[in-house]
Amino acid sequence: MDTYALLLAATLNAGTILAIAGLGLLINERAGVVNLGAEGMMLVAAIAGFATAVQTGNDWLAFGAGALAGAVMAAAFGVLVIWLNTNQYATGLALSLFGSGFSAFVGIHYTQERLGPRPHYAIPGLADIPFVGPALFRQHPMVYLAIVLTAAIAWFLYRSRAGLVLRAVGESPESAHALGYPVRRIRLLAVVGGGALCGVAGAYLSVIYTPLWVEGMVAGKGWIALALTTFATWRPSRVLLGAWLFGGVTMLQFHLQGQGVAISSQLLTMLPYLATIGVLVLISRNPAWIRANMPASLGKPFFPGG
Amino acid sequence: MTTSTRRGVLRGTALGSIAIAAALAGCSKKEEAAAPQAASAPVAAEPASAASGALKVAFVYVGPVGDGGWSFAHDNARKALEKELGDKVKTTYVESVPESADAERVFRDLVAQGNTLVFGTSFGYMEPMLKVAADNKGVRFEHATGYKTLDNLRTYDSRTYEGAYMAGVVAGGMTKSNVIGVVGSIPIPEVIRNIDSYTLGAQSVNPKVKVRVVWVNEWFNPPKETEGAQSLIDGGADVLLQNTDSSAVLQTAEKNGKYAFGWDSDMTHYGPKAHLASAAINWTPYYIQAAKDAIDGTWKTGKSWWGVKEGAIDLVSISDKVPADLKARVDKVKAGLKDGSFSIWKGPIKDNTGKEVLKDGQVADDAFLGGIKFFVAGVDAPVPGAK
Numbered sequence: 001m002d003t004y005a006l007l008l009a010a011t012l013n014a015g016t017i018l019a020i021a022g023l024g025l026l027i028n029e030r031a032g033v034v035n036l037g038a039e040g041m042m043l044v045a046a047i048a049g050f051a052t053a054v055q056t057g058n059d060w061l062a063f064g065a066g067a068l069a070g071a072v073m074a075a076a077f078g079v080l081v082i083w084l085n086t087n088q089y090a091t092g093l094a095l096s097l098f099g100s101g102f103s104a105f106v107g108i109h110y111t112q113e114r115l116g117p118r119p120h121y122a123i124p125g126l127a128d129i130p131f132v133g134p135a136l137f138r139q140h141p142m143v144y145l146a147i148v149l150t151a152a153i154a155w156f157l158y159r160s161r162a163g164l165v166l167r168a169v170g171e172s173p174e175s176a177h178a179l180g181y182p183v184r185r186i187r188l189l190a191v192v193g194g195g196a197l198c199g200v201a202g203a204y205l206s207v208i209y210t211p212l213w214v215e216g217m218v219a220g221k222g223w224i225a226l227a228l229t230t231f232a233t234w235r236p237s238r239v240l241l242g243a244w245l246f247g248g249v250t251m252l253q254f255h256l257q258g259q260g261v262a263i264s265s266q267l268l269t270m271l272p273y274l275a276t277i278g279v280l281v282l283i284s285r286n287p288a289w290i291r292a293n294m295p296a297s298l299g300k301p302f303f304p305g306g
Numbered sequence: 307m308t309t310s311t312r313r314g315v316l317r318g319t320a321l322g323s324i325a326i327a328a329a330l331a332g333c334s335k336k337e338e339a340a341a342p343q344a345a346s347a348p349v350a351a352e353p354a355s356a357a358s359g360a361l362k363v364a365f366v367y368v369g370p371v372g373d374g375g376w377s378f379a380h381d382n383a384r385k386a387l388e389k390e391l392g393d394k395v396k397t398t399y400v401e402s403v404p405e406s407a408d409a410e411r412v413f414r415d416l417v418a419q420g421n422t423l424v425f426g427t428s429f430g431y432m433e434p435m436l437k438v439a440a441d442n443k444g445v446r447f448e449h450a451t452g453y454k455t456l457d458n459l460r461t462y463d464s465r466t467y468e469g470a471y472m473a474g475v476v477a478g479g480m481t482k483s484n485v486i487g488v489v490g491s492i493p494i495p496e497v498i499r500n501i502d503s504y505t506l507g508a509q510s511v512n513p514k515v516k517v518r519v520v521w522v523n524e525w526f527n528p529p530k531e532t533e534g535a536q537s538l539i540d541g542g543a544d545v546l547l548q549n550t551d552s553s554a555v556l557q558t559a560e561k562n563g564k565y566a567f568g569w570d571s572d573m574t575h576y577g578p579k580a581h582l583a584s585a586a587i588n589w590t591p592y593y594i595q596a597a598k599d600a601i602d603g604t605w606k607t608g609k610s611w612w613g614v615k616e617g618a619i620d621l622v623s624i625s626d627k628v629p630a631d632l633k634a635r636v637d638k639v640k641a642g643l644k645d646g647s648f649s650i651w652k653g654p655i656k657d658n659t660g661k662e663v664l665k666d667g668q669v670a671d672d673a674f675l676g677g678i679k680f681f682v683a684g685v686d687a688p689v690p691g692a693k
Binding site: 118217220254264 | 370529530538541543554558561576577
């Protein structure tokens with residue numbers, strides 16, 4: 001029984017990185033910008049966060065440094081694609097490659113470093129409930145923050161005026177422009193905000209989840225987060241559920257292997273990606289799905305007055 | 307040894323894709339590439355013979371020297387070689403050399419600079435080294451973990467499974483749950499042999515011990531290594547070993563208050579509380595021997611697979627938490643491996659389906675060790691892909 005509680009706990013923890021990065025990318029894409037540079041931003045944020053944690057010993061400062069690093073990377077990307085109208089896909093890929101090289105370069109002296117004892121958290125009272133306690137209430141605060149963040153972003157997008165404007169910019173930048181909204185500035189804000197969230201996810205990875213720095217340590221999580229936004233058909237709550245699902249499949253396959261169950265780990269590893277492709281096929285076939293969820297101007301540059 | 311070399315799978319794939327890319331690029335490209343090579347060959351021979359006094363030795367690493375594991379261990383041995391032989395040798399190294407067409411260029415460059423003893427420390431350098439060695443008969447080449455040789459190209463490797471066995475002895479004595487775990491990389495014979503040896507070591511002090519295995523299917527993916535380690539711990543394992551390249555498993559054990567080992571290099575400082583010992587490869591004795599062979603003119607081709615006996619693998623930095631009698635068991639194993647009185651792979655040994663793989667008293671030879679594709683009894687998992 002306890003094993004399953006721990007499996008659930010590990011699932012939530014694994015899903016948190018994907019959820020935070022996925023929510024950041026969701027904001028980008030809702031404003032009509034695809035940023036394929038997630039992997040690179042997370043790597044630079046991971047080293048920024050790790051270095052900060054080593055120097056200051058404060059994990060929360062490390063998350064801040066990660067957010068800042070992600071935001072700076074995203075801002076560079078934003079200026080290129082929003083003002084200079086470079087191709088979003090090519091620029092995003094370049095950002096990703098730059099990020100992996102740059103993080104390796106600046107991180108070279110941190111590969112031998114080690115963080116102090118990692119903190120343990122337990123919510124008093126709740127953590128001692130059998131099964132539920134170990135499963136849900138002994139997590140890092142970031143795990144709960146991801147849930148709060150999901151609710152906040154959902155509220156922002158669907159209940160606030162600013163969120164309505166952001167979605168309008170993603171659906172029809174021309175209309176938003178005609179109404180007098182500064183389309184480019186709004187898009188840049190969305191991109192920077194998304195980059196900051198990717199940065200927090202990267203810092204969580206290097207400071208809490210796998211507390212070390214090694215070259216290329218994000219190891220594909222950025223790409224999974226990108227797939228996740230599509231998998232979730234651009235809905236915040238589904239990003240969170242999808243992140244837990246992806247995390248759960250990973251942990252489940254290790255769990256089954258550890259129990260000696262003869263199931264191909266390779267098969268389980270590819271399931272989330274198969275599901276993503278399945279969702280893509282579904283939403284591409286059904287125009288109603290696309291209309292309902294996919295930002296209509298996703299990936300298209302906007303030329304004011306053009 | 308054709309299938310068991312470290313990183314063989316990944317590197318083989320990389321070479322394959324390069325070959326395909328070359329084929330796509332067409333034949334004209336190949337001829338262009340061949341011309342400068344032919345031109346550089348005679349130039350290379352000259353400074354090689356003209357080298358005065360010091361033996362010029364070059365090292366090619368696949369990763370950065372700061373990787374904390376594989377390339378780090380090679381570079382430590384290079385430094386030790388310089389220290390040991392002083393001004394009799396002059397060493398240089400090139401790091402982060404991809405296993406692509408670039409590797410051949412790097413090897414040719416190093417030859418042209420007058421190096422007469424060249425070490426390639428990754429499996430995927432095999433084909434480039436074969437080519438460059440064939441063109442430069444006066445230069446001696448040493449290839450780590452490879453299996454093809456020439457008159458002036460020989461191979462060397464470390465018996466990492468002896469380190470795994472000694473780690474197993476410690477793990478078997480330290481476990482309280484009688485469940486220990488391994489985070490495996492890729493299910494090739496070398497890794498399976500290490501898991502088996504770890505199991506045999508643990509059983510030698512604790513017959514009740516069970517070994518659980520998870521595969522991450524990569525050499526290096528710290529988040530996945532973390533997840534694999536966490537799931538083993540959640541499943542009840544309290545001592546972990548890894549056959550992957552980062553220190554993530556050790557750090558996960560540290561976080562959970564469990565025990566683990568360092569692998570390839572001494573990893574004590576990554577998890578001081580969790581660390582029981584490190585199965586560390588030491589290339590120094592081999593590098594010193596190779597340089598001496600070259601200086602004395604006794605260098606000749608061959609295949610070396612060095613273990614505890616030659617000082618190429620050891621269980622180092624054993625923690626104070628390990629009781630003295632358990633340390634004594636490790637020392638006994640070490641002494642036995644050194645003087646040849648003890649064999650890890652001596653029958654009777656059964657696999658985990660109950661089949662006898664080594665008869666009573668039968669000792670496994672290197673060919674047997676190179677092709678191990680089964681788990682020994684006590685490993686609580688099927689070998690991936692096995693029927």
